[in-house]
Amino acid sequence: MAEPKMPDELMRLWRLPTGPRLGRPAELDVDRVVGTAVALADRDGLSGATLPKIAAALHVTPMSLYRYIGSKDELIVLMADLGFGPATEPTGPDGDWRTRLRRWALAQRAIFQRRPWLAAVPVAGPPRGPNAIGWMDAGLRCLRATDLDWAAKVGVITVVSGHVRRAFVVASELEAGSRAAGLEQIQVERDYGRDLVELVDPVRFPDAAGLFAADIWERPPEDPDADFTFGLELVLDGVAAAIDRTRTQN
Missing domain, CATH: 1.10.10.60 (Homeodomain-like)
Incomplete structure (x- = not known):
């Protein structure tokens, strides 16, 4: 046959x-x-x-x-x-999965910044091409020193790369909206906070009202990448928890 x-x-x-x-x-x-x-x-x-x-x-x-x-x-x-293109080799101290995985994520983000059109390509299934497999291999290699099984490793790199892509898309959409309004992003956020603080009833929406009454809308972020970094570190914290849980089970 x-x-x-x-x-x-x-x-x-x-x-x-x-x-x-x-x-x-x-x-x-x-x-x-x-x-x-x-x-x-x-x-x-x-x-x-x-x-x-x-x-x-x-x-x-x-x-x-x-x-x-x-x-x-x-x-x-x-x-x-x-x-x-070919994957960037993840670097970092031996056994330091977090540093390597963070750099792997940042390398992907740099590609989206250089070629924004890639974020518009539909995700049609798992990696199949040689470069895509190369990025998968590099991500898995970041986790080689952990006790995670293959399914967990694939889950980790899928979530991390998904955060990179989604964060880039959201940031690009916000930037496009600001340009369309003829305003800087910080001014858009200030206007948002000022408008909503007048509309959000603290009795009906107590915590949201507290948010809009805070001064975060008036203070420009010290780091323009703060949202991306916060999300990435939050994901990596979750990976660390999964690794610790696996270690204790073994």
């Missing part, structure tokens, strides 16, 4: 040949098509990497691109894997 054939889209993702090549070498290949798409996304955002625009940049017809990518959805997967 013949073994099942690996899907063509997975072979293209790993740059494996999908069949015999006859005749002259092709003028294009997967790397050139996907590299052009990433360059367009870097310049114009994900919506700027349409098949007609990619084809125009390569001086071919849009239909001819389907020889190298199976579909627009497959192209997005290929772009995301290339866009993230």
